[in-house]
Amino acid sequence: MLYYFKNHGALAIALSLICVILFFMAIVPADAVLSSGTFGYSQKYVGGVQASDSNMNVAYDANIPRNADGEMLVPVPGQFKVTHYCACTICTWGSGITASGKSVAEGMIASDWRVLPKGTKVYVRTRSGDIQEFIVEDTGGAIKGNKIDIYVPSHTRALQLGVYYTELFVDPGTVLP
Numbered sequence: 001m002l003y004y005f006k007n008h009g010a011l012a013i014a015l016s017l018i019c020v021i022l023f024f025m026a027i028v029p030a031d032a033v034l035s036s037g038t039f040g041y042s043q044k045y046v047g048g049v050q051a052s053d054s055n056m057n058v059a060y061d062a063n064i065p066r067n068a069d070g071e072m073l074v075p076v077p078g079q080f081k082v083t084h085y086c087a088c089t090i091c092t093w094g095s096g097i098t099a100s101g102k103s104v105a106e107g108m109i110a111s112d113w114r115v116l117p118k119g120t121k122v123y124v125r126t127r128s129g130d131i132q133e134f135i136v137e138d139t140g141g142a143i144k145g146n147k148i149d150i151y152v153p154s155h156t157r158a159l160q161l162g163v164y165y166t167e168l169f170v171d172p173g174t175v176l177p
Contacts, residue, residue: 065123065131065169073123073131073169076116076176080168081147082124084158085110091158098138110138110149114177116168123169124148131169 065073085091087104096104100118109122113136116122120136134150143149148168152158170176 076168108137
């Protein structure tokens, strides 16, 4: 390398410095070095998305779903085992009444109320990657820890949907035990 600089002199040094500068310009965003006020513009961008002062400290993550109001949902810690049940005598005692006293209906889930309390709105990432919204209205003897049981209208459907592990989300501001 020293031989190269001796034979090509100042030109080699200048080209090397230009390469180093271009390299750092490519990997370091300008707003990480200089504030936007330096250039005279006032809009702030996070990950290419315009952001307000209220959410400037929250990084944009396309993997975290949003609720109907556009707020980022909060992941519930850990993976959850998802099972499915119906109101038949195989899945339950066949009463069709949840532990909260309501009749079973689609959109309800059973959980361990020490993990997800009664009335909690829960967003479940399904096998297909979709996000579905449920309300905790039931619990059960086999529902302990990070497990939820989703109500479906038939035993055949419960068997078709089977068992899988996934992540859950709640609305911002939801207080969990």
